[in-house]
Amino acid sequence: MTKNNSTTSPAYHIGLEDKHGAHNYHPLPVVLSEGRGCYVWDVEGKKYFDFLSAYSAVNQGHCHPRIIDAMVAQSRKLTLTSRAFHNDQLGEYEKYLTDYFTFDKVLPMNTGAEAVETAIKLCRKWGYDKKGIPADQARIIVCGQNFHGRTTTIISFSSDPDAKGSFGPYTPGFVTVPYGDVAAMQAALANDPATIAGVLVEPIQGEAGVFVPQDGYLAAVREACKAHNVLFIADEIQTGIGRTGALLRICGDCTCQGHCERQPATYLRPDILILGKALSGGTYPVSAVLADDAIMEVIKPGQHGSTFGGNPVACAVAKEALEVIIDEKLTQNARALGHIFRARMQELVDGYPNLLKLVRGKGLLNAVIINDSPESKTAWNLCVALAEAGLLAKPTHGNIIRFAPPLVISEKELHEACDIIAGVVKAYA
Numbered sequence: 001m002t003k004n005n006s007t008t009s010p011a012y013h014i015g016l017e018d019k020h021g022a023h024n025y026h027p028l029p030v031v032l033s034e035g036r037g038c039y040v041w042d043v044e045g046k047k048y049f050d051f052l053s054a055y056s057a058v059n060q061g062h063c064h065p066r067i068i069d070a071m072v073a074q075s076r077k078l079t080l081t082s083r084a085f086h087n088d089q090l091g092e093y094e095k096y097l098t099d100y101f102t103f104d105k106v107l108p109m110n111t112g113a114e115a116v117e118t119a120i121k122l123c124r125k126w127g128y129d130k131k132g133i134p135a136d137q138a139r140i141i142v143c144g145q146n147f148h149g150r151t152t153t154i155i156s157f158s159s160d161p162d163a164k165g166s167f168g169p170y171t172p173g174f175v176t177v178p179y180g181d182v183a184a185m186q187a188a189l190a191n192d193p194a195t196i197a198g199v200l201v202e203p204i205q206g207e208a209g210v211f212v213p214q215d216g217y218l219a220a221v222r223e224a225c226k227a228h229n230v231l232f233i234a235d236e237i238q239t240g241i242g243r244t245g246a247l248l249r250i251c252g253d254c255t256c257q258g259h260c261e262r263q264p265a266t267y268l269r270p271d272i273l274i275l276g277k278a279l280s281g282g283t284y285p286v287s288a289v290l291a292d293d294a295i296m297e298v299i300k301p302g303q304h305g306s307t308f309g310g311n312p313v314a315c316a317v318a319k320e321a322l323e324v325i326i327d328e329k330l331t332q333n334a335r336a337l338g339h340i341f342r343a344r345m346q347e348l349v350d351g352y353p354n355l356l357k358l359v360r361g362k363g364l365l366n367a368v369i370i371n372d373s374p375e376s377k378t379a380w381n382l383c384v385a386l387a388e389a390g391l392l393a394k395p396t397h398g399n400i401i402r403f404a405p406p407l408v409i410s411e412k413e414l415h416e417a418c419d420i421i422a423g424v425v426k427a428y429a
Contacts, residue, residue: 010043028394030387035062038409040392049391049417051403056206056238056365058282059334060324061408067281067320074316082307093315100322101248101273103290107299108310112237112276113149115287118304119200119272120153122289123231124173125298127197131229138197141188141230143179147207148200148235179205180213182220189228198231198272199224203249206238209400210367212360218250219268231295234270237287238365241278242325242407245335245363248273271295281321286314330407334363337414341366341403344418352429366403367396374398382428391420 010031030048034041038061040050053059060067074089081087090108097106107122109115120140127138142148142157155163156170164170175196177184189196203218205211225232239249250268272295276287285308308314325331338361345359345368355378357371372378379395386393393401405417 008043013043028383028387028392030392037061038406038413047390048387049405049409049413049420051391051393051405051417053404053406054282055277056243056404057277057280059241059243059278059330059407060281060321060328061406062282064281064283064321064324064408066324067283067317070316070320071283071313074313078312080308080311080313083305083310087312089312089315090310093310093319096319096322097288098290101275101290102269103273104292105290105296107289107291107296107304108314109287109289109306110285110308110314111149112274112287113151113154114306114309115237115274115276115289116148116154116200116235117151118289119233119235119274121304122272122291122295122299123198123200123233125303126231126295129298130294131194131197133195133197137195139173139175139195140197140233141175141177141185141199143201143205144176145179145205145208145211146200146202147205148202148237179208179211180217182217182224185221186224189224189230193228193230196228196230198233200233200235202235202239204239204244204362204365206365206402207396209369209397210361210365210402212362222268222270225271231271233272233274235274237274237276240275241322242331242334243278243363243365243404244361245331245338247325247331249362278325279318279321280314281317281324283321284314284317286318286321288318325407328408333409334407337409337411338363338366340411340414341418344415344422345403348422348425352425355425355429361403364405364407364409368401368403370399370401372399382424385424385428386421389420389424391417391424 013031014029031043032040033043038050040048040062078087094106098104107118109118123140124138127133144159148154150163153171155167157174157176158164175188177188199221201221222232234250236248250270271291273290279288280286342359342361349356349359355371357369359368361367370379374397376399379399379401383393383395383401393403396402
């Protein structure tokens with residue numbers, strides 16, 4: 001990778017953002033200009049391992065040539081028709097996606113938050129039309145410390161004060177239970193189940209710090225939902241598309257133990273599946289909500305939609321992005337390298353207990369918890385030091401560093417990255 005020809009400094013670009021952009025993010029002081037595979041380069045030509053993957057949107061690696069080619073080829077033919085007309089890409093994409101994930105129908109959207117909002121509307125509509133919940137009384141159970149997006153409805157059931165504070169009044173109709181607590185979920189479902197339409201859950205809570213529930217939790221929630229005629233909604237926006245070593249994280253509890261390239265018909269199947277991020281290969285906004293006919297048929301013309309949802313470019317991009325996952329065996333790579341990464345990090349936790357507390361995760365979605373308070377700057381300072389050493393990661397919730405490289409990373413590259421982390425930890429300790 002050659003050095004960027006721009007003569008401007010990182011400070012110049014950061015200054016432009018600071019002056020002209022809303023201050024709704026606090027990024028590391030790195031200005032990126034190019035990316036390939038598991039690497040990115042800044043405006044001065046410095047090379048980094050990317051261990052955030054745009055919050056798991058670039059599972060297939062930066063600028064994957066096949067996905068870029070599909071996007072460019074379709075963009076030269078037809079980019080947008082709206083849903084006022086048919087186009088020759090949408091039906092093929094819908095068939096491909098529903099076959100891939102074994103559902104009857106898909107409702108295509110653009111962003112993750114849009115997909116979650118779509119699933120909420122679909123669940124409520126099903127509750128009224130099919131379950132017979134009285135008008136405006138439908139409730140959806142969610143989990144504490146969740147992260148499903150930042151729209152007004154979604155933040156209404158957030159427990160993050162930064163995401164929620166001073167944005168009320170909030171949307172009613174949500175019940176919060178502790179994540180991973182089967183008894184609490186069962187109790188909530190048993191409390192007036194006639195008015196509960198659905199349960200919305202992340203199979204792993206990524207933004208909260210890569211919290212992995214105990215084995216059997218998802219299966220128990222699924223069974224409790226069945227017992228009370230409640231829809232089980234899985235938000236796989238961050239955990240899906242191979243990230244955790246299974247095509248879907250929710251597949252990790254099924255009998256195949258995640259060793260599947262396409263979704264098996266026998267997996268721990270949600271009633272509504274929400275996808276986004278890596279569905280696009282990180283090149284174009286694509287999200288989707290999948291369900292069977294008995295649920296999806298409650299949505300009629302005029303009741304939901306999106307000008308860009310299901311546009312021809314998105315359809316071409318998503319199909320190629322999913323093909324890359326299979327052809328390059330990225331799910332299997334994530335599963336194998338995840339074990340190696342956690343073993344390397346556990347060595348650091350054991351060697352530097354005053355600095356590091358524990359490591360947790362699945363596949364290549366992992367977190368290292370810093371042995372300091374969430375109010376401390378230790379995790380941030382470590383991430384700044386990692387960037388200086390050539391690896392990009394980002395703190396979450398104060399004292400947690402999430403590590404999630406593109407799934408195209410090789411074992412050799414993973415060990416090189418782990419060596420960088422080890423060197424920074426040793427120097428900091």
